[in-house]
Amino acid sequence: MPKQDSSKTKDNKLTSRRDFLRSAGNYTVASLSGAAMLLSDPKPAKANVTWEEHFQKNYRLMTDEEKQQAIERLETRYTEEYGKPVTVDGSPSMEGVLFGYALNIQKCIGCRRCVKACVAENNQSRGDEQQIEWIRVLRMEKGKFSEADRDQHGYPESFGVQVGGNAYKPAGVVLEGQHYYEPDQVPEKDAFYFPMQCMQCEKPPCVKVCPVRTTYRDPDGIVVIDYNWCIGCRMCIGACPYWARRFNWGEPNLPKEEMNPVTHYLGNRPRMKGVVEKCSFCVQRTRKGRWTACVEVCPVGARKFGNLLDPNSEIRKVLAKKKVFRLRADLNTYPKFFYYMD
Amino acid sequence: MRFLHFVVDYLKAGFTGGILFWLWMLFLLFFIMLWGYGEYIQIVNGMIVTNLNDQVTWGFYLANFVFMVGVAAAAVTVVFPAYVYKHKELHRVVVLGEMIAIAAVVMCLLFVIAHMGRPDRLWHILPVIGIFNFPHAMLTWDVIVLNGYLLLNIIGGYYYLYTKYSGGEINKSFYLPVVYIAIVWALSIHTVTAFLINTMPARPMWFHSMMPIKFITTAFAAGPSLIIVVFLLVRRFTPMKIADEVFHLLSQIVVWCLGIALFLTMSEIVTELYPSTEHSLGLQYLMFGHNGLDRLVPFFWTALSLMVGSFILLLIPSIRKNLKLLPFICIAAFVGIWIEKGMGLMLPGVIPTPIGEFAEYTPSQIELMVVGGIWAIGFFLLTFMLKGAVAVLQGEVRYRSKTSEPAVSKQQAEAAT
Numbered sequence: 189m190p191k192q193d194s195s196k197t198k199d200n201k202l203t204s205r206r207d208f209l210r211s212a213g214n215y216t217v218a219s220l221s222g223a224a225m226l227l228s229d230p231k232p233a234k235a236n237v238t239w240e241e242h243f244q245k246n247y248r249l250m251t252d253e254e255k256q257q258a259i260e261r262l263e264t265r266y267t268e269e270y271g272k273p274v275t276v277d278g279s280p281s282m283e284g285v286l287f288g289y290a291l292n293i294q295k296c297i298g299c300r301r302c303v304k305a306c307v308a309e310n311n312q313s314r315g316d317e318q319q320i321e322w323i324r325v326l327r328m329e330k331g332k333f334s335e336a337d338r339d340q341h342g343y344p345e346s347f348g349v350q351v352g353g354n355a356y357k358p359a360g361v362v363l364e365g366q367h368y369y370e371p372d373q374v375p376e377k378d379a380f381y382f383p384m385q386c387m388q389c390e391k392p393p394c395v396k397v398c399p400v401r402t403t404y405r406d407p408d409g410i411v412v413i414d415y416n417w418c419i420g421c422r423m424c425i426g427a428c429p430y431w432a433r434r435f436n437w438g439e440p441n442l443p444k445e446e447m448n449p450v451t452h453y454l455g456n457r458p459r460m461k462g463v464v465e466k467c468s469f470c471v472q473r474t475r476k477g478r479w480t481a482c483v484e485v486c487p488v489g490a491r492k493f494g495n496l497l498d499p500n501s502e503i504r505k506v507l508a509k510k511k512v513f514r515l516r517a518d519l520n521t522y523p524k525f526f527y528y529m530d
Numbered sequence: 531m532r533f534l535h536f537v538v539d540y541l542k543a544g545f546t547g548g549i550l551f552w553l554w555m556l557f558l559l560f561f562i563m564l565w566g567y568g569e570y571i572q573i574v575n576g577m578i579v580t581n582l583n584d585q586v587t588w589g590f591y592l593a594n595f596v597f598m599v600g601v602a603a604a605a606v607t608v609v610f611p612a613y614v615y616k617h618k619e620l621h622r623v624v625v626l627g628e629m630i631a632i633a634a635v636v637m638c639l640l641f642v643i644a645h646m647g648r649p650d651r652l653w654h655i656l657p658v659i660g661i662f663n664f665p666h667a668m669l670t671w672d673v674i675v676l677n678g679y680l681l682l683n684i685i686g687g688y689y690y691l692y693t694k695y696s697g698g699e700i701n702k703s704f705y706l707p708v709v710y711i712a713i714v715w716a717l718s719i720h721t722v723t724a725f726l727i728n729t730m731p732a733r734p735m736w737f738h739s740m741m742p743i744k745f746i747t748t749a750f751a752a753g754p755s756l757i758i759v760v761f762l763l764v765r766r767f768t769p770m771k772i773a774d775e776v777f778h779l780l781s782q783i784v785v786w787c788l789g790i791a792l793f794l795t796m797s798e799i800v801t802e803l804y805p806s807t808e809h810s811l812g813l814q815y816l817m818f819g820h821n822g823l824d825r826l827v828p829f830f831w832t833a834l835s836l837m838v839g840s841f842i843l844l845l846i847p848s849i850r851k852n853l854k855l856l857p858f859i860c861i862a863a864f865v866g867i868w869i870e871k872g873m874g875l876m877l878p879g880v881i882p883t884p885i886g887e888f889a890e891y892t893p894s895q896i897e898l899m900v901v902g903g904i905w906a907i908g909f910f911l912l913t914f915m916l917k918g919a920v921a922v923l924q925g926e927v928r929y930r931s932k933t934s935e936p937a938v939s940k941q942q943a944e945a946a947t
Contacts, residue, residue: 242650246654246661249661317578318578324885326885366887367885367887384885393730393731393732396666396667397666397667397668397669397729397730398663398667399655399662399663399667399669399670399673400654400655400660400661400662400663401661401663402654402661417651417654417661418647418648418651419646419647419648419649419651419652419654419655420577420646420647420648420651421645421646421647421669422587422588422645422647423667423668423669425587426587426588426727426730426732426733426880427730427732428732428884429731429732429884430884430885431883431884431885431887434584435577435584435587435647436576436647437576437577437578437580437582437583438575438576438577438578439575439576461575461576461577461578461647462576462577462646462647462648463647463648464647519731519732
């Protein structure tokens with residue numbers, strides 16, 4: 189027994205020394221929160237944020253060499269943390285490409301497969317504690333007039349001065365629609381559906397208000413975020429008129445087996461707590477010539493994606509031939525996310 | 531060397547006091563410890579320990595931030611009459627006003643840090659080593675004006691005190707420019723803070739050009755209210771003499787600014803509620819609730835009653851000039867504005883969300899601890915700074931050279947006679 193005990197202690201000593209050497213080699217985190225994280229973290233040392241990562245520059249300002257180093261650091265860390273080989277892509281915008289998106293609200297059946305596919309593809313946090321989804325599908329009630337639904341035979345609020353009746357039921361959780369619907373079957377008879385996500389504005393208000401330029405518009409029109417540079421002030425969330433941005437309130441919960449190991453630095457790589465994220469038009473896919481996950485999964489073909497600069501692209505045809513509108517055009521944000529009807 | 535003496539003597543004077551003083555400081559220290567605990571929990575676990583969420587992303591921290599910026603700016607209500615109108619009695623207490631400003635700005639900075647998801651990355655916003663998105667991001671303007679204001683008040687206040695301490699003459703060509711810049715700067719901090727939130731059309735409740743002037747009038751009502759209370763306490767607990775005239779002038783500033791603020795509130799309500807578009811839903815939610823969600827309603831009406839009540843009372847000269855009643859009315863006005871301009875402004879801005887979702891919010895215990903702690907830090911700093919400042923102004927603490935410096939001892943002799 190004593191022998192076993194002593195060997196145990198020796199083992200412990202060895203591992204702790206190895207850990208110490210390893211972490212010393214990485215200059216593991218020196219910041220206040222970093223230190224706190226380190227103290228409370230059972231993760232292996234390599235899975236921790238290194239000193240170099242903590243003090244790296246904003247991604248856009250890095251030289252190619254620095255970008256490569258940053259990417260390698262992340263690959264090492266993620267591979268260790270998720271127990272499988274993870275790649276982090278750093279592909280820049282392609283020449284002559286401006287991505288655009290069009291969504292056929294006439295076809296959408298509200299199945300939310302896009303929402304699920306997006307979460308699986310883009311490594312969002314999941315679970316009860318913190319569930320992040322980049323796509324919201326609003327369930328809109330179809331316009332109908334029924335005498336019974338009239339509210340006070342006037343404007344829904346009693347103190348308003350307008351009169352004349354309202355054809356709709358009083359507003360529910362959301363003004364005109366809501367995104368918490370749980371039907372047995374879609375599409376429902378009395379509803380149509382209105383998916384929303386980041387509109388990838390050409391004049392993004394979120395970019396303008398970011399005090400550290402961590403979110404910016406890349407030349408192919410995608411508004412991206414350097415998660416490592418974000419200070420978590422949430423100005424961008426305040427400025428976004430489309431409610432497209434999400435904040436990692438706690439450490440994201442991303443199970444190892446569900447993690448998608450094909451990532452992009454500016455896209456679906458795992459995030460950390462305290463930073464903002466949003467739809468990136470699946471930059472890890474689209475810069476490699478693939479569809480976004482939501483386009484790929486849509487069972488009714490309501491979602492179209494393509495290069496706005498290519499006159500023969502499907503998206504250009506949609507813009508030319510369909511009845512197209514953009515959301516909140518009054519704000520001059522110039523979204524590259526179009527809605528259309530046949 | 532003399533400066534070192536100043537620092538030591540000032541600290542000593544600031545931390546000398548009777549049993550009441552130490553009880554007060556211990557009381558504050560208790561809350562400061564809670565702040566430390568709250569911040570620790572928040573940094574380790576992330577902001578998930580707050581009750582903020584995807585719908586309500588800005589809450590208690592920023593509400594207090596906005597309010598305190600106003601209090602900081604309001605130091606100008608002491609400085610301006612003293613230097614521009616050469617008001618003698620106010621001139622004597624200018625430094626005390628500056629101390630209030632310093633404490634308030636420190637609180638502002640702490641509120642911002644509490645609001646940040648990644649305070650460890652604060653250096654990202656520093657020019658040169660980080661990226662300072664100036665002039666595009668309104669937040670960078672706020673960083674400049676707030677830190678600049680802190681610096682101006684430290685320089686102005688402590689240059690004056692240090693000169694008093696060492697018995698020299700104020701160098702007016704240095705000091706006066708600092709004072710005049712600080713006066714204009716005070717307006718800028720609150721204007722910029724208003725621009726920070728009213729330049730976002732995504733939040734219709736805030737998206738109106740009245741925001742800066744409303745901020746300034748409410749600030750110049752809440753700020754002097756606090757200053758009146760603090761000055762009355764200084765007069766009560768220290769040998770410092772503050773003339774009644776000071777309180778009369780400050781209470782006049784309170785009453786008129788409060789009146790204008792109420793007028794602006796009324797204008798806002800009429801403008802929003804008459805057409806009752808969807809853009810007014812935030813205000814409607816604040817005033818009347820929405821489909822049974824009415825957590826803010828009692829707060830709004832309490833705040834409005836406090837403001838209207840204190841305005842009416844202060845309009846009556848005999849009450850306004852009654853220094854026994856005045857502090858209570860001031861506290862009522864202060865609390866009213868704190869509610870109206872804090873949570874009453876912040877929450878209806880984010881509720882409903884841009885897609886129209888209503889989600890109610892109450893601060894979590896951690897948020898309460900952190901905010902309470904920051905207030906305690908503010909009062910702790912203020913108490914210490916005021917005590918030191920009063921000791922210097924009263925001449926209780928002054929430079930006594932230990933090695934004989936003839937020039938200084940001569941000056942001292944002059945000062946003594």
